[in-house]
Amino acid sequence: MSVEATGPADATTVDATPAPAGGGFVHRLLMAVGPILAALVLAGAILLAVGVDPLAYYGTVLQRGLLSPLGIQQTLTRMAPLLFVAAGLIVAFRAGMWNLGGDGQFLLGAVTSAASAPLLVEVLPGWMALPIAFVLATAVAMIWSLVPALLRAYQGVNEIITTLMMTFLGTSLANVLVKLVFLDPSTTVPQTRTLPVEDRLPRLFDTTITSGLVFGLVAIIAVHLMMTRTAFGLKLRIVGANPRAAIHAGLGVPKLTVAVFALSAGLVGLGGAVDILGVQGNVRADWNPAYGLAVIPAVFLARMNGFAAIGFVFLLSVLSIGGESAARRVGVPNTFTLVLVAIVLVMLALAEYFDHRHNQSRKV
Amino acid sequence: MTGLFSEVFLGALLFGAVTAAIPLLLAGLGEQMSEKAGVLNIGIEGMMICGAYCGFVGAFYSGSLWFGFLTGALGGMAVALVMALLCVRLGLNQIVIGIALTLGLEGLTALLHHFQFSRSYPRLPAADATVIPVLSEIPVLGPALFQHHLLVYIAVALVVVMSIIYRRTQLGLNLQAAGDKPAALDVAGVDVVRTRTVAVLTTGGMAGLGGAYLANVGAGLFIPFITNGAGFLGIVLAMLARGRPVWVLFGALLFGICLSLTTAMQVAGINIPTDVIQMLPFLAVMIMLVLFGRRASLPAALGIPYERGAR
Numbered sequence: 001m002s003v004e005a006t007g008p009a010d011a012t013t014v015d016a017t018p019a020p021a022g023g024g025f026v027h028r029l030l031m032a033v034g035p036i037l038a039a040l041v042l043a044g045a046i047l048l049a050v051g052v053d054p055l056a057y058y059g060t061v062l063q064r065g066l067l068s069p070l071g072i073q074q075t076l077t078r079m080a081p082l083l084f085v086a087a088g089l090i091v092a093f094r095a096g097m098w099n100l101g102g103d104g105q106f107l108l109g110a111v112t113s114a115a116s117a118p119l120l121v122e123v124l125p126g127w128m129a130l131p132i133a134f135v136l137a138t139a140v141a142m143i144w145s146l147v148p149a150l151l152r153a154y155q156g157v158n159e160i161i162t163t164l165m166m167t168f169l170g171t172s173l174a175n176v177l178v179k180l181v182f183l184d185p186s187t188t189v190p191q192t193r194t195l196p197v198e199d200r201l202p203r204l205f206d207t208t209i210t211s212g213l214v215f216g217l218v219a220i221i222a223v224h225l226m227m228t229r230t231a232f233g234l235k236l237r238i239v240g241a242n243p244r245a246a247i248h249a250g251l252g253v254p255k256l257t258v259a260v261f262a263l264s265a266g267l268v269g270l271g272g273a274v275d276i277l278g279v280q281g282n283v284r285a286d287w288n289p290a291y292g293l294a295v296i297p298a299v300f301l302a303r304m305n306g307f308a309a310i311g312f313v314f315l316l317s318v319l320s321i322g323g324e325s326a327a328r329r330v331g332v333p334n335t336f337t338l339v340l341v342a343i344v345l346v347m348l349a350l351a352e353y354f355d356h357r358h359n360q361s362r363k364v
Numbered sequence: 365m366t367g368l369f370s371e372v373f374l375g376a377l378l379f380g381a382v383t384a385a386i387p388l389l390l391a392g393l394g395e396q397m398s399e400k401a402g403v404l405n406i407g408i409e410g411m412m413i414c415g416a417y418c419g420f421v422g423a424f425y426s427g428s429l430w431f432g433f434l435t436g437a438l439g440g441m442a443v444a445l446v447m448a449l450l451c452v453r454l455g456l457n458q459i460v461i462g463i464a465l466t467l468g469l470e471g472l473t474a475l476l477h478h479f480q481f482s483r484s485y486p487r488l489p490a491a492d493a494t495v496i497p498v499l500s501e502i503p504v505l506g507p508a509l510f511q512h513h514l515l516v517y518i519a520v521a522l523v524v525v526m527s528i529i530y531r532r533t534q535l536g537l538n539l540q541a542a543g544d545k546p547a548a549l550d551v552a553g554v555d556v557v558r559t560r561t562v563a564v565l566t567t568g569g570m571a572g573l574g575g576a577y578l579a580n581v582g583a584g585l586f587i588p589f590i591t592n593g594a595g596f597l598g599i600v601l602a603m604l605a606r607g608r609p610v611w612v613l614f615g616a617l618l619f620g621i622c623l624s625l626t627t628a629m630q631v632a633g634i635n636i637p638t639d640v641i642q643m644l645p646f647l648a649v650m651i652m653l654v655l656f657g658r659r660a661s662l663p664a665a666l667g668i669p670y671e672r673g674a675r
Contacts, residue, residue, distance in 0.1 A: 046472070046475075050475065050476070050479045051479070098459070147650065147654065151653060151654065155653075157653055158603060158662060160404075160599075160603065161599075161600055161603040161604065161653075162650070162653065164596055164599065164600055165600055165646045165649060165650055166646075166650070168593065168596075168597075168642075168643075168646050169643055169646045169647065169650070172639040172640070172642045172643040172646075173639075173643065175637065175639040176637055176639045176640055176643075179637045179639070180637065293463060293466075293467065294467065296459070296460075296463055297459075297460045297463050297464055297467075300457060300459065300460045301460065332475070333474060333475055333478045335470070335471040335472075335474035335475050335478075335588065336471060336475050337471065338467045338468060338470055338471025338472075338474075339468050339471040339472045339475060340471075341464075341467060341468075341471075342464040342465065342467045342468025342469075342471065343468065345460060345461075345463075345464035345467075346450065346461065346464050346468075349450070349456045349457065349460055349461060349464075350450070350454075350456070353454055353455075353456055
């Protein structure tokens with residue numbers, strides 16, 4: 001047996017107790033807000049140590065990431081790709097497969113859509129062109145996951161190694177494609193052709209929020225319902241909880257494994273396409289937002305629950321958009337956001353641990 | 365293409381390969397120990413970058429490269445201590461904490477570097493090479509392989525040390541048991557938490573040392589995100605090596621050659637995007653896995669926190 005035994009164990013225990021014993025809503029709110037406050041204090045101490053007023057920094061982050069009209073629109077736009085990545089990871093993790101190759105799948109999806117969409121809109125109406133680009137991006141990301149999927153399904157090769165390696169390969173391949181194959185000949189900057197703004201995904205009403213947000217929300221909720229409410233989802237969770245039992249139960253584990261990888265990678269690839277077709281418009285060489293790595297912990301902390309993941313993705317977006325503005329205005333480099341996110345993650349994990357301990361000691 | 369296979373070029377290529385391989389070797393050997401003991405150490409990238417930063421700062425202010433290596437190793441161990449506390453002692457999820465540590469340390473080192481050096485990137489003086497007599501006089505191979513900083517030989521010697529530890533010592537057995545059947549180790553009267561803590565701290569020290577070498581000798585300076593996935597490569601190497609230190613060495617050299625080829629091609633003015641060459645080692649390993657993919661022999665309890673009495 002290998003590593004896959006850990007995640008599923010978490011998943012099953014969580015499933016058994018959807019609501020924490022006792023406490024109810026207030027308790028849950030406290031569990032979410034307390035650790036975040038603690039993290040803000042800790043991170044503030046770091047800011048103080050380097051000579052920055054933490055209150056001014058947090059004020060800017062909050063103002064620019066959440067409260068200002070422009071900021072909240074940017075935040076909601078940033079959520080769109082992240083929601084797809086989160087949805088893809090939820091499928092894989094609930095089925096007990098460590099898809100750590102999100103970044104490669106994301107970038108290949110992005111490059112595929114960036115390469116195909118500008119050509120498609122020239123010959124097809126927009127309502128046909130964009131869906132085709134989405135399908136292509138999904139297909140490429142799915143194909144990219146095929147090697148780790150088949151190796152895991154039929155050879156038992158650990159997917160952590162293979163997906164990690166495929167992600168290194170995928171980021172390089174995406175760069176090669178941008179620099180050599182899909183290069184826009186009309187600019188000197190190495191990047192793909194730019195999709196004209198009017199051909200991109202429509203924006204919501206009169207805002208700058210991309211409609212990708214709606215797709216993202218639909219995707220993650222659909223994934224959540226699929227995993228918790230359908231027979232297919234149940235099968236996947238059984239594979240995740242206990243692969244051996246799944247074989248004895250007569251489930252076609254290898255085929256399900258391949259299906260999980262395809263679904264997971266396809267969703268992550270869609271995330272890349274949504275980011276390109278809705279927001280960026282093209283892929284520049286060496287562009288790698290590394291959303292995959294950032295979303296993994298958020299998905300875990302949401303206990304692979306789709307609705308909770310939406311909340312964490314929102315938090316992540318506020319921090320990253322607000323942090324980008326604060327970098328310019330307060331003079332704290334953008335990288336501080338990483339520190340803040342890391343401390344929040346550790347604090348939330350700690351809070352969960354102590355809550356669990358507390359509950360257990362009460363039961364005894 | 366004339367200069368491509370000249371002795372000078374080949375020598376530089378090999379020299380660069382060894383320089384690039386050493387951080388990977390140290391990280392891979394470290395990760396191997398963690399994994400043997402049942403801890404999947406995804407935070408190793410964070411340990412490396414912390415080691416790189418602490419190592420650089422130590423060497424920069426003291427003027428001594430060895431002091432830098434010491435601070436680098438200590439920096440890596442400091443991160444490992446957090447990991448050990450959270451994941452080994454409290455049993456928190458190793459992947460969540462590992463990724464959090466990686467993200468956090470990447471951000472923190474970049475932040476500290478920004479406030480300390482602003483946008484300047486001071487360089488360290490070139491490291492002194494230890495020339496091994498006789499061997500270094502072999503044409504081409506000699507200067508490429510036997511004129512490195514002393515730490516390089518120490519790192520290679522560590523491969524032997526690790527092999528002996530795993531095969532011949534009580535500690536090696538304990539580590540193996542902590543990864544395969546921690547409950548049995550516990551019954552035998554050995555503290556699982558302590559064994560795993562030792563393994564994680566060792567990993568941190570080695571990853572930190574690797575990071576410090578990367579910054580101080582390999583690059584001669586610290587830039588944010590300098591490790592650029594070297595820690596993750598270490599994880600890949602450790603998993604591919606299936607618990608054998610010598611395979612980590614081979615793997616590290618393979619990746620080192622490819623990394624060195626990237627720079628060498630650029631110097632030689634050959635117009636291939638570096639990304640193509642960067643893909644080579646991964647492609648090679650994937651092909652090997654597809655052809656010879658056997659069941660991975662990872663420790664049974666890898667990634668599972670140990671809790672006494674838990675079923």
